[in-house]
Amino acid sequence: MKKFTALLFATLLSVAVSAADIGQPAPDFTATDINGQAIKLADFKGKIVVLESFNPDCPFDHNHYATGAAQELQKEFTGQGVVWLLVNSVSPKNSSHRSPAQAQAEWKKLKLAATAWLDDRSGDLGRLYGMNTTPHVFVIAKDGTLAYAGAMDDHPRPDGDPRQAKNYVRAAVENLLAGKSVEIPKTKPYGCAVHY
Amino acid sequence: MRKFLTSIGLLLLLVTTAARAAHTEAQLLLAAEQARPGDTVLAGIKLTMEPGWHTYWKNPGTAGQATSIKWTLPPGVTAGEIQWPLPKKDVVSDIITFGYEHEVVLLVPLTLDKSIAPGTVNLGAKVSWLECNESCIPAGTDVEAGLEVGSEMKNSTEVALLEQWRAKVPTTDNKFAAHAFWPEPATNNMRELRLEVDWVTPAATMHRTVDFYPDASEDFEIQADTKKILDSTGELDFTKSVKKFSGEWPAKISGVLVVDDVAYETEFPVLETKSSVTPAAVPMANRFVEPPPSLLKMLLLAFIGGLILNVMPCVLPVIALKILGFVSEAKSDPAHIRKLGFAYTLGVLASFLALAALVIGVKAAGHKAAWGMQFDSPVFIVCLTTLVTLIAINLFGVFEVTLNGGTMDAANKLASQSGAGGAFFNGVLATVLATPCTAPILGAALGFAFAQPAPVLVLIFLAVGTGLAAPYLLLSWNPTWLKFLPKPGAWMEKFKMAMGFPMLATVMWLLSVASSTYEKKVVWLGVFLVFVATAAWIFGEFAQRGRTNKFVAGIVALVVLAGGYAFALEKQLDWRHPQTPTAADRTQPDGIWHAWSPEAVFAARTNGHPVLVDFTADWCLTCQLNARTSLDIDSVSNKLKEINAVAFKADYTHFPDNITEELNRYNRAGVPLVLIYPADTSAPPFVLPELLTEGIVLEKLDAAAK
Numbered sequence: 041m042k043k044f045t046a047l048l049f050a051t052l053l054s055v056a057v058s059a060a061d062i063g064q065p066a067p068d069f070t071a072t073d074i075n076g077q078a079i080k081l082a083d084f085k086g087k088i089v090v091l092e093s094f095n096p097d098c099p100f101d102h103n104h105y106a107t108g109a110a111q112e113l114q115k116e117f118t119g120q121g122v123v124w125l126l127v128n129s130v131s132p133k134n135s136s137h138r139s140p141a142q143a144q145a146e147w148k149k150l151k152l153a154a155t156a157w158l159d160d161r162s163g164d165l166g167r168l169y170g171m172n173t174t175p176h177v178f179v180i181a182k183d184g185t186l187a188y189a190g191a192m193d194d195h196p197r198p199d200g201d202p203r204q205a206k207n208y209v210r211a212a213v214e215n216l217l218a219g220k221s222v223e224i225p226k227t228k229p230y231g232c233a234v235h236y
Numbered sequence: 237m238r239k240f241l242t243s244i245g246l247l248l249l250l251v252t253t254a255a256r257a258a259h260t261e262a263q264l265l266l267a268a269e270q271a272r273p274g275d276t277v278l279a280g281i282k283l284t285m286e287p288g289w290h291t292y293w294k295n296p297g298t299a300g301q302a303t304s305i306k307w308t309l310p311p312g313v314t315a316g317e318i319q320w321p322l323p324k325k326d327v328v329s330d331i332i333t334f335g336y337e338h339e340v341v342l343l344v345p346l347t348l349d350k351s352i353a354p355g356t357v358n359l360g361a362k363v364s365w366l367e368c369n370e371s372c373i374p375a376g377t378d379v380e381a382g383l384e385v386g387s388e389m390k391n392s393t394e395v396a397l398l399e400q401w402r403a404k405v406p407t408t409d410n411k412f413a414a415h416a417f418w419p420e421p422a423t424n425n426m427r428e429l430r431l432e433v434d435w436v437t438p439a440a441t442m443h444r445t446v447d448f449y450p451d452a453s454e455d456f457e458i459q460a461d462t463k464k465i466l467d468s469t470g471e472l473d474f475t476k477s478v479k480k481f482s483g484e485w486p487a488k489i490s491g492v493l494v495v496d497d498v499a500y501e502t503e504f505p506v507l508e509t510k511s512s513v514t515p516a517a518v519p520m521a522n523r524f525v526e527p528p529p530s531l532l533k534m535l536l537l538a539f540i541g542g543l544i545l546n547v548m549p550c551v552l553p554v555i556a557l558k559i560l561g562f563v564s565e566a567k568s569d570p571a572h573i574r575k576l577g578f579a580y581t582l583g584v585l586a587s588f589l590a591l592a593a594l595v596i597g598v599k600a601a602g603h604k605a606a607w608g609m610q611f612d613s614p615v616f617i618v619c620l621t622t623l624v625t626l627i628a629i630n631l632f633g634v635f636e637v638t639l640n641g642g643t644m645d646a647a648n649k650l651a652s653q654s655g656a657g658g659a660f661f662n663g664v665l666a667t668v669l670a671t672p673c674t675a676p677i678l679g680a681a682l683g684f685a686f687a688q689p690a691p692v693l694v695l696i697f698l699a700v701g702t703g704l705a706a707p708y709l710l711l712s713w714n715p716t717w718l719k720f721l722p723k724p725g726a727w728m729e730k731f732k733m734a735m736g737f738p739m740l741a742t743v744m745w746l747l748s749v750a751s752s753t754y755e756k757k758v759v760w761l762g763v764f765l766v767f768v769a770t771a772a773w774i775f776g777e778f779a780q781r782g783r784t785n786k787f788v789a790g791i792v793a794l795v796v797l798a799g800g801y802a803f804a805l806e807k808q809l810d811w812r813h814p815q816t817p818t819a820a821d822r823t824q825p826d827g828i829w830h831a832w833s834p835e836a837v838f839a840a841r842t843n844g845h846p847v848l849v850d851f852t853a854d855w856c857l858t859c860q861l862n863a864r865t866s867l868d869i870d871s872v873s874n875k876l877k878e879i880n881a882v883a884f885k886a887d888y889t890h891f892p893d894n895i896t897e898e899l900n901r902y903n904r905a906g907v908p909l910v911l912i913y914p915a916d917t918s919a920p921p922f923v924l925p926e927l928l929t930e931g932i933v934l935e936k937l938d939a940a941a942k
Contacts (some may be wrong), residue, residue, distance in 0.1 A: 061424050061425070062425075095371075097371045097372075098371070098372055099366065099372055099373065099374045134370045134371070135370050135371060136370065136371045167329075170330065172298045172299065172330050172331050173298060173299045173331075190481060196301070197301070198301065198366065198374040199374065224482065226425065226480075226481050226482055227454075227481050227482060228453075228454050228455070228456075228457060228481040228482070229298075230299070230301075231299055232299050232300070232368065232371070232372045233298065233299035233300070233328065233331045233333065233368075234299075234331070235370060235371070236328075236329065
């Protein structure tokens, strides 16, 4: 059984490597958000989707949210019809794990402006996309292909004002909204390891 | 109002973070209490982490952040770059991090300007780090220390700790050549990079762990896995997967090459294809000298190997002699027995010293030295064969060995036979007969020894000798342990005669070795041995035990011996001018076996066959034993057919240079060596143990087929 799980895990990983490639269809998934609602990528066909691996305890994420920079970006984009999904893959074994109730409270406290917070406690979604760090952001174009993968911005530090940095996600989404192809489709993600 | 609440919320959040106590302590250490203007003082930031917490290296890896140091220094003091000790690599699925647990000291050289005024200077730094266990916390602290600028350099108490950590910083003065290339085009954003280092002994490296910790890069990431590969020239390469995020594929990769626990700051220029420079063309000075294995470990291996030599087939007849010696001595004075034990040990050690001198001499003369190389000398083999024949007929009682040549009574006889000279001779004989048998374990130690400077070589040889002599030395030291041996008596004479037969068997083996040189004419050596035996009988029966005309009998014996020598050895055999057959003459394909050459092995491997190579020699008894029990048997030849493998025999009887080189690649000084190359050409071969069983060979062949 253990061997089987390992095999399954390995398969998932290899899928992740081959599936989440720029220009290729972004792998479909079904996940549950912190309000118990089922979220399917296929439901957002025709919309730009931002997937952000998220762990509010990670100092790098913390900096994006404590300064309010991330919420501003979310508000701006969701107002233009962009779907922004936070993917929290922290395992229940880790002290940074959030139960749905805790996550709901945090949502209010941080005034999150994303579309939904996905509870990926199994880590399946994170691994499917090969999310290694928090934050690690994926932007999916309207046609369902992966248009950007990488860091939030060019400021790999847990301090300072993110608004001063070059935000790759903003650039990618703005490119797509303008009907252009993404100029910088890939960057090296930074941050904390995802606690699968 | 709303804005105000937001800022309170923000403040609260920040407060929560700050309130968490740091799990890492930082301290500024200086190697000197006092220094002169112009001196450079080594400073260290010591980070002590709580159990479970870690901080990061200069390249944190996929996640994390490097520790940073911001100095506040008075005018006249400048800080150098941080010298990072080798970090620990941690891999969880795709996430790779480089960091430190428990404790680390980050080293920074501080240089005092020549113009700096004497007095105390305050050195300060703000250290910031990211500490992580399950979760991560950014933390930092201010550290400071005072340094006296004076007229002399005074070390502080911290100098030992700082030096200890400096030893863990990768070395930078590397002369070895390193380069890399892309064997395949990229698949999406992943590409395999092949890294090549010109090693001095590539095969030794195969048994080591090799890794590469890259410097941080925004454009690409080097994955955790390392795959070792033997290339077509037998050099060891290794590969790393590179994941590209942006820009072109890198034209050079810099970072730390880690071989076992030793680290080297290395830059690999990335070529488009494999370097055209053949490994042999790379000068030794530009090769990578691997950290030597510990001498102590090698000495221990040599000792154990020597111990095991005692039960190898080559030495068994000598053991018989030793047992006899002990039985006859059991009732003697303990001091006398001890003396004999010593003499035997001395004999062994003296012979090993002679062998070491031989090896050193051959090496100094610029030739390739090999274990057991004296067996390549036909003169040596003829002398040894004659000697062992004489021992056999001596044991049969045909003649006696006495020091003064006269007749003696029984008591005297016993004393002289087991005298110190005899024991010394026994030791020499044991060593001489032992050399063709590289015992298990001995291979590694000897392989190491042959590549070492003379003093180490001598030391290792002496360790082997001590191992060989140890059982007897121990027994003679404590003769009460001899109690389990039967009492001396008339049976000893019969036992002694019986022991003549293993000696005759040894003669047969030596004859077979000699036949590799003399071929069919080896029969004349046999004829000579008959003359020798006859002369010995005439000498024993009429000169030693006869009553009259002893002198005449002695002359007759000498004439017979001289006649036999002149006729058989000189005229018929022409023993001093043997025709050494060329390798091509000898390596006739024999059944499933093909003649070995590096090219043939390479060709067979490129065609997808698993390959079995038996490095063997006529004089190597262990090799012959392996062939009989585990290689030249039906089950193995069936298995070879079944997995479509190709088998090669490499004949080392006459020490061809290309085989010596190949053996050296595997850190061996001699045969036996059996290799099984897997079908997967990127995998290194299995090195089989020196003493084989059918099971080992079949199992490895199965593994090689996969």
